[in-house]
Amino acid sequence: MTERRGPWVRHSRVPLCATPRLTAYRDEVTLPHGMRGTYDWVQVPDQVRVGALVNGALLVVEQFHYLTGPMWQLPGGSMDPADRSSRKAAERELVEETGYRDGRWYDRGSLRALPGLTPAQVHLWSTIDPAWSRAAPEPEEADLVVRRVTLNEAVFAVRDGRLRCAASAALVMMLALDRGP
Amino acid sequence: MTERRGPWVRHSRVPLCATPRLTAYRDEVTLPHGMRGTYDWVQVPDQVRVGALVNGALLVVEQFHYLTGPMWQLPGGSMDPADRSSRKAAERELVEETGYRDGRWYDRGSLRALPGLTPAQVHLWSTIDPAWSRAAPEPEEADLVVRRVTLNEAVFAVRDGRLRCAASAALVMMLALDRGP
Numbered sequence: 001m002t003e004r005r006g007p008w009v010r011h012s013r014v015p016l017c018a019t020p021r022l023t024a025y026r027d028e029v030t031l032p033h034g035m036r037g038t039y040d041w042v043q044v045p046d047q048v049r050v051g052a053l054v055n056g057a058l059l060v061v062e063q064f065h066y067l068t069g070p071m072w073q074l075p076g077g078s079m080d081p082a083d084r085s086s087r088k089a090a091e092r093e094l095v096e097e098t099g100y101r102d103g104r105w106y107d108r109g110s111l112r113a114l115p116g117l118t119p120a121q122v123h124l125w126s127t128i129d130p131a132w133s134r135a136a137p138e139p140e141e142a143d144l145v146v147r148r149v150t151l152n153e154a155v156f157a158v159r160d161g162r163l164r165c166a167a168s169a170a171l172v173m174m175l176a177l178d179r180g181p
Numbered sequence: 182m183t184e185r186r187g188p189w190v191r192h193s194r195v196p197l198c199a200t201p202r203l204t205a206y207r208d209e210v211t212l213p214h215g216m217r218g219t220y221d222w223v224q225v226p227d228q229v230r231v232g233a234l235v236n237g238a239l240l241v242v243e244q245f246h247y248l249t250g251p252m253w254q255l256p257g258g259s260m261d262p263a264d265r266s267s268r269k270a271a272e273r274e275l276v277e278e279t280g281y282r283d284g285r286w287y288d289r290g291s292l293r294a295l296p297g298l299t300p301a302q303v304h305l306w307s308t309i310d311p312a313w314s315r316a317a318p319e320p321e322e323a324d325l326v327v328r329r330v331t332l333n334e335a336v337f338a339v340r341d342g343r344l345r346c347a348a349s350a351a352l353v354m355m356l357a358l359d360r361g362p
Contacts, residue, residue: 006324109339110345159355173357
């Protein structure tokens, strides 16, 4: 299964552990400088984050994260196997967490959250003026609160540490730069 | 070892696999809605990213990442056990990758790259007008190229997918917003 990847070569791969949430692998590789070594990495599902603007206000979700404590984020989460696209996943997560759906959607590209650890991508979407229907948070989101904030306050929340999710922070600032001064 | 964490309760923890680069754990938990379940997560070192402006130009590193292919990033990487602080780690990574050191340093806060998978933080720093000394990239960075780009080009590179590292993208746009129109 030798596979060339740019200046790297992969010689073999073994799973180290596998659970429904993550799989860790060890690859035997040749590094860019020519020496042999190993590369341990983790497979997890891609994620989505949505910047939803309702009458100019940004929807932000606040919840207590098991690993990191209380945190603001943009609505979103892991893609399900049943999601046919990142856009469908983004629509699903937005309505589950906030009750909003539809609006005018824009593809905002994708980011790599921890490119040295996992190839997982975070797909970014925005939607303008979605309509309210009904929220249906998942069991682990029982404490989720939806806030409407100005883009200025969201940028301030990145700077002061309330909004610390990296992909959410990047999308908030992308929307703020788009809006202009 | 029962531990309350906001609306969560941790009952026990077992390691699933451990390597020098990562450790995966399974925690037995009570979820916010009151049901029992498990939470699998990964421990990896904190990281640092540095926005270094030299005569108004931003230093960007380009390399082929084993997991994600060619990518622009801000200089940075994982903290070493020997790093006494994220600032020291940022200074070390900047000089290793680009040859630049010192300058006027600013704390830009920290982000959580994948808050559902790992508590690891990415600590953000910026430095204005560091001085060139001598680069010393690590073996896996033998293909690393340093570019100097305008902040506008760096923001454009986030939008067009060249600069896809989430924490780097967030810091680039934070610096662009600081600069103003």
